[in-house]
Amino acid sequence: MFKFNSLSNKLTIIACFLIAVILIVVNVINYYQSKESTSYYLEEIQKKTMYDVNEAYKIYSNSKRTAIASIVKFVERNPNADTMEIFDALSTIKESAGFDVVYLGFESNGKLYQSNRIIRSPEDTGFDARTRSWYQEAKAAGKLVVSDPYKSIEDGSVTLSYTAPIYKNNKLLAVVGGDYNLNTFSKDVLALGHSESSYAGVYDKDGVVIFHEDKEKVL
Incomplete structure (x- = not known):
């Protein structure tokens, strides 16, 4: 007959209790170790x-810089190139580098040539490339300039x-320029960081959204 107060039974109960405590401690340790490893x-x-x-x-930025540099070299070698x-x-x-539009403004007459085969000039349209901020900034810098992101006045897209x-x-x-839609960058590059529980975004030092999967959150 089982006697709870017998020494052997007491030792068995104590041993079972200790085993249970050990198992609990081991499981708790394993849980936190697993949690730390997962984190x-x-x-x-x-x-x-x-x-x-x-x-x-x-890679994207360097490809854009290289493309603009190639136009610089072309005009340097062909300063009297015809319109075509x-x-x-x-x-x-434009096509090879993925720009939305590429343009070339001349210092001598203010004419602007665009990749969509449009010419703007002070005489015909009242447009003078030399007065535009992008032209003046590149002229003042004396080297390639990358603008801060801004919303295009033409279609509202966020552009560099x-x-x-x-x-x-x-x-x-002359001054050559190319506009690049940041929504394209967001789709092509930020997809690298997308999962069911995460996304990637790019912010400037002030916390302003520069690139985001949701174009409505940019800027």
Whole structure:
């Protein structure tokens, strides 16, 4: 007959109790270790995602800079290129680099040539490229300039402009520029950080949204 107050039974109960306590402690330790490991791996995944997005942005940005530089070299070598040659060069760079539009404004007469084969001039349209902010900024900087993101007055899209001055014999000949829609960047690059429970975004030092999957949140 089982006797609860027997020494062996007491020892058995104590042993069972200790085993239960040990199992609970081991499970608690395993839980927190697993939690820490999960947090660590999630953090590493987030870091890797940020690195990938950053590298992708560098590739995008460098491709745009290289494209603008190619127009600079073209005009330097062909300062007297005819209208069709200019249009062909601009449209080629637009398509190859993914710009929305590429344009070239001349210092001598203020004419603007666009990749969509439109010419704007002070005489015909009252438009003078030399008075535009993108032209003056590139001229003042004396090198390639990348604008801060801004909303286009034409369609409201958030845009970056890449502009660069062109010199011939140390004299300003023209300024070339290209506009790039940041919504395209968001779709192509920020997708790297998208999952069911996360997304990637780019913010400036003041917390303003520069790139986001939701275009309504940009700026």
